[in-house]
Amino acid sequence: MDTSAIILAAGAGTRMKSAKPKVAHEIMEKPLVSYVIDAAHKAGVSDLVAVLGHGRDVVAPLVEGDCRVVVQEQQRGTADAVNSCRELFEGHEGCVLVLSGDCPLITPETIARLVEVQRKRKAAAVVLTMTVDNPHGYGRIIRDSSGELSAIVEEKDATDEQRAIKECNSGFYCFDIRKLFDALSQVSSDNAQGEFYLTDVMSICREAGEHVIALPTEDADECLGINSRAQLAQAAKIMQRRINARHLDNGVSMSDPDLVWIGPDAVIEQDVELLPMTFVLGNSSVGSGTIVGPNSRLKNTVVGRNCVIDETVAIGAVIDDDCNCGPRAYLRPEAHLCRGAKAGTHVEIKKSTIGEGSKVPHLSYIGDATLGSNVNIGAGSITCNYDGKHKWPTTIGDDSFIGSDTMMVAPVNIGTNVTIGAGSVITNDVSDNSLGLGRARQVEIEGWALRKKEKDEDK
Numbered sequence: 427m428d429t430s431a432i433i434l435a436a437g438a439g440t441r442m443k444s445a446k447p448k449v450a451h452e453i454m455e456k457p458l459v460s461y462v463i464d465a466a467h468k469a470g471v472s473d474l475v476a477v478l479g480h481g482r483d484v485v486a487p488l489v490e491g492d493c494r495v496v497v498q499e500q501q502r503g504t505a506d507a508v509n510s511c512r513e514l515f516e517g518h519e520g521c522v523l524v525l526s527g528d529c530p531l532i533t534p535e536t537i538a539r540l541v542e543v544q545r546k547r548k549a550a551a552v553v554l555t556m557t558v559d560n561p562h563g564y565g566r567i568i569r570d571s572s573g574e575l576s577a578i579v580e581e582k583d584a585t586d587e588q589r590a591i592k593e594c595n596s597g598f599y600c601f602d603i604r605k606l607f608d609a610l611s612q613v614s615s616d617n618a619q620g621e622f623y624l625t626d627v628m629s630i631c632r633e634a635g636e637h638v639i640a641l642p643t644e645d646a647d648e649c650l651g652i653n654s655r656a657q658l659a660q661a662a663k664i665m666q667r668r669i670n671a672r673h674l675d676n677g678v679s680m681s682d683p684d685l686v687w688i689g690p691d692a693v694i695e696q697d698v699e700l701l702p703m704t705f706v707l708g709n710s711s712v713g714s715g716t717i718v719g720p721n722s723r724l725k726n727t728v729v730g731r732n733c734v735i736d737e738t739v740a741i742g743a744v745i746d747d748d749c750n751c752g753p754r755a756y757l758r759p760e761a762h763l764c765r766g767a768k769a770g771t772h773v774e775i776k777k778s779t780i781g782e783g784s785k786v787p788h789l790s791y792i793g794d795a796t797l798g799s800n801v802n803i804g805a806g807s808i809t810c811n812y813d814g815k816h817k818w819p820t821t822i823g824d825d826s827f828i829g830s831d832t833m834m835v836a837p838v839n840i841g842t843n844v845t846i847g848a849g850s851v852i853t854n855d856v857s858d859n860s861l862g863l864g865r866a867r868q869v870e871i872e873g874w875a876l877r878k879k880e881k882d883e884d885k
């Protein structure tokens with residue numbers, strides 16, 4: 427779709443009571459404004475312009491790459507925000523969308539429909555409207571006796587009679603570019619908030635005899651604007667249910683979908699089972715036949731097929747098919763479990779490859795290590811990868827067996843088919859097929875206990 431969209435994201439979001447700019451607040455670890463950008467992209471909008479102002483140092487990195495950025499120096503209202511894009515659209519024909527950056531539930535279908543209606547009916551403006559039980563805070567849609575849109579009145583400027591209207595402005599529009607900027611020149615700040623309202627464009631166009639359309643949405647939820655923390659929680663709930671419904675439809679099992687949080691960009695194959703208190707966030711993916719949870723959090727983690735991921739936190743990890751994690755495993759960035767590997771109970775793995783069929787079953791830390799296949803790490807073993815200044819690597823060859831409570835002081839290489847005796851501190855390389863032992867010899871003092879007893883009785 428050869429269309430531009432202006433995304434409004436300069437406001438302070440005072441009602442959030444936050445040091446963070448409103449559109450940078452997150453639902454399932456994704457910023458609000460990114461949801462709007464994604465919906466516009468999916469609708470096929472080819473050119474995005476983000477209007478930034480308040481907290482733009484925080485917001486700019488979230489939109490750069492997807493949007494051209496325009497700065498609105500002072501937040502003097504939504505009309506002023508759109509007007510700050512005037513130069514970019516000088517001499518342009520056709521239509522432009524205006525999207526609120528604080529409405530993350532908007533869908534690509536609705537954005538596309540706005541453009542379609544504007545084009546088909548050659549309207550100066552199309553505004554998406556919604557009918558809600560509690561219109562508090564929204565601009566009200568005023569229709570004339572023939573049912574046509576005549577104006578939008580903000581809550582603070584509305585009469586009691588107007589406040590009773592339940593049809594509201596959603597904050598999504600499609601305008602004829604030229605007519606939009608012509609009308610913007612005529613918007614004043616003579617209102618209760620002393621702001622330049624974009625909504626005044628409607629009545630200005632209407633009075634000029636232009637065609638202005640109020641297009642009711644089929645689903646008021648998708649227009650929910652986030653102005654407060656309560657609305658943020660409400661939107662998060664709706665988003666969770668919307669995403670989960672899609673996965674349930676696709677053959678993913680969840681015994682209690684209200685206790686499963688799947689990010690908008692996660693990919694989950696059919697016949698995955700997600701148990702309660704599970705989070706699948708960021709660009710995570712989960713392969714068919716895998717069970718995740720309970721109490722698990724995957725972020726930017728790739729999980730293969732037929733794995734069991736029980737009470738596990740995995741961030742930036744790769745888990746191949748047939749692996750077993752947890753309960754209580756912690757996989758950190760660049761942890762890679764190859765096919766059939768195991769990261770068991772109270773095991774932390776960072777920037778390490780655990781080869782095919784290798785097992786780290788209990789109470790271990792493995793960092794900056796490369797393990798071959800069929801390695802077994804005994805309980806309580808640790809790679810001592812950090813000397814206080816630098817991180818050092820450990821390698822362990824195929825088929826090696828590391829006894830319990832072994833400290834591998836890196837850098838160190840342990841060959842293939844090696845056995846390390848339990849309780850060893852390994853500071854030197856161990857060659858293939860050897861036994862490595864690094865511990866004090868056990869002493870035995872015969873009859874010691876009897877002599878001690880005699881001594882104690884003499885006292």
Ligand code: UD1
Binds near residue numbers: 504580624
């Ligand atoms: C706005 C509409 C209201 C509508 C509601 C829907 C106006 C005057 N009112 O009200 O009719 O029902 O959205 O959610 O347009 N922004 C800027 N620069 C500014 C002011 C705001 O970029 O100077 C941005 C905000 O960051 C936000 C969006 O514009 O993303 C809407 O602003 P907000 O203050 O939330 O407007 P509402 O009071 O919700």
Ligand code: CA
Binds near residue numbers: 653
């Ligand atoms: Ca708003």
